[in-house]
Amino acid sequence: MNVLETKLKGCFIIEPKIFEDKRGYFFESFNESQFNKLTSTSSKFIQDNESFSTKGVLRGLHYQRGVYAQAKLVRVIKGKVLDVAVDIRENSSTFGQYVIVELSEKNKKQMYVPRGFAHGFVVLSDTAIFSYKCDNYYNKESEGGIIYNDPTLNIDWQLPNNELIVSEKDIILPTLDNAKL
16 A cells, blocks of 8 residues: 655545556555554554445535544546545645645545544535544534635535535535634
């Protein structure tokens, strides 16, 4: 696997080594020993999640606070998404900055989103199956979020606003300046 550092400390893009021949392909989607060695982390993933969405569905920007903070290793099994991680670590030199990567079934890239980041994605293909590992369990009371169209962040989701499908819960999230971090 190839691990690419992003401009945000602790956030990585992972490119797995893919073996292809006339039968198809094979790749190792996760190897704890290699992952921890190459990222200098010690994440122990305890939960796998999967979502199915149609084009324009925007999920996020979500995070967990305190003892329930979560790191995630995200990837796309089918389709294509624009994936976003926002640094919300208040003492970080990159607070409020974000990384964007296209994840797809074709490129098989993954993104490691460390604790202290908000995360979200928008589906660019007709449909997408999105999978992610978490290193902590979800806790409703520790959940937080930032509105996807926060003018301070100014994220280009690559789709016109009228094509975005956002949940009622996500449409009323606060801006980063007003979020409970």
